[in-house]
Amino acid sequence: MTPSRLPLLAAAAAALVTVGALLLTGAGAVAPSGEPPPGPVVDREDRAALDAAPVLRGADAPPPDPGVTLTDPVAAARAYLRAAHSTVPADAGGTHLRAAPYAVPGSAAAVVGVLVLDPPPPGTARTASVRRLDLVAVDRGDRRRGYLAVVETRDSPGGATAVLRTGVVVARQPDGRWLVAAETPDDPDLAVGED
Numbered sequence: 001m002t003p004s005r006l007p008l009l010a011a012a013a014a015a016l017v018t019v020g021a022l023l024l025t026g027a028g029a030v031a032p033s034g035e036p037p038p039g040p041v042v043d044r045e046d047r048a049a050l051d052a053a054p055v056l057r058g059a060d061a062p063p064p065d066p067g068v069t070l071t072d073p074v075a076a077a078r079a080y081l082r083a084a085h086s087t088v089p090a091d092a093g094g095t096h097l098r099a100a101p102y103a104v105p106g107s108a109a110a111v112v113g114v115l116v117l118d119p120p121p122p123g124t125a126r127t128a129s130v131r132r133l134d135l136v137a138v139d140r141g142d143r144r145r146g147y148l149a150v151v152e153t154r155d156s157p158g159g160a161t162a163v164l165r166t167g168v169v170v171a172r173q174p175d176g177r178w179l180v181a182a183e184t185p186d187d188p189d190l191a192v193g194e195d
Contacts, residue, residue, distance in 0.1 A: 055093070055115065056093055056095070057095055057097075058095045058097045058098075058113050059097065060097060061097040061098070061100035061101055061110075061113075062097075062101065063101060064102060065079060068102075070177040070178060071178065073145050073170045073178035074133060074147075076102055076170055076177070076178040076179060076180065077130075077133060077147050077149070077170050077180065078130045078133060080099050080102035080103065080109075080168065080179075080183070081099075081149055081151050081166070081168065081183075082127075082128050082129065084099035084114045084183065085114075085128035085153055086098065086125075086126060086127045086128045086153075087119050088119070088125050088126070089121065089122045089123070089124070090119075091116040092116060094115075095112055095113030096113050096114055096116060097110075097113040097114075098114075099113075099114055099180070102180055103179055103180045103181075104171055104173070104181045105179075107181060107182070109183070121155065124155045124157065124159050125155070126153050126155050127153065127156065128151050128152065128153045128154075129152050129154075130150070131150040131152050132149065132150040133147050133148075133149045133150075134147060134148045134149075135147055136148050142172070143172050144169055144170065145170050145178075146167060146168070147168050147169075147170070148166075148167055149165070149167070149168055150165055151163070151166060164185060164186070165185070165186035166184065166186060167184045167185075167186065168180055168182070168183045168184075169181045169182045169183075
C-alpha cells in the first residue's frame with residue numbers, strides 16, 4: 001500500500017462507518033404516509049389552553065432623579081435598585097418602568113420594565129433601600145462592573161419587610177454615564193437567611 005492511498009482509504013472507511021451508524025439508528029427512516037409523525041403534537045386547542053395572559057406594560061418611564069450622579073457607578077446601581085424594587089398595588093399583573101432611566105437603552109429593564117410578581121397590598125406602597133453594595137467584578141477596560149447587593153423592601157404604612165440579594169452589572173456608556181445592563185436575583189424565591 002502506498003502512502004498516497006492511505007488518506008483515501010481512511011475517508012472511505014469513515015464514510016462507511018457513518019452510513020452504517022445511520023442505518024443502525026434508523027435516522028434514515030421515514031414515517032409511513034398517512035401516519036402521524038412520531039412524538040407529541042400540540043394542536044390549536046392545546047396551544048389555546050397553554051396560552052398565558054399577556055403582561056401589561058407599565059406607564060412610561062419617569063425622568064431620572066436629578067440628585068443621582070450617573071457618572072458614579074455606585075450611585076447609578078443604587079438608584080436602579082431602589083426604583084426597580086419599589087412598587088405600588090397598581091403594578092399588579094404587569095411591569096413598571098421606574099428603573100428605566102437607570103438602565104442601558106434597549107435592555108429589558110429599559111424597554112419592557114421590571115416584572116411585578118408580588119405587589120404590595122391595596123392601600124400600601126413598597127419602598128426599597130440598598131443595605132449593601134459590594135463590588136465583585138470589573139472588566140479589564142473598566143467598562144463594566146458587577147456588584148452584589150442586599151436590598152430591603154418595606155410596605156408602608158406599617159407593613160412587612162423583606163430582604164433579598166441580587167447581582168447587578170453596570171456598564172459605562174460613551175457619554176460617561178453608568179447604567180444597569182443586567183440584574184439577576186441571587187434566588188428570587190428565598191429571602192436572605194432562608195438558604
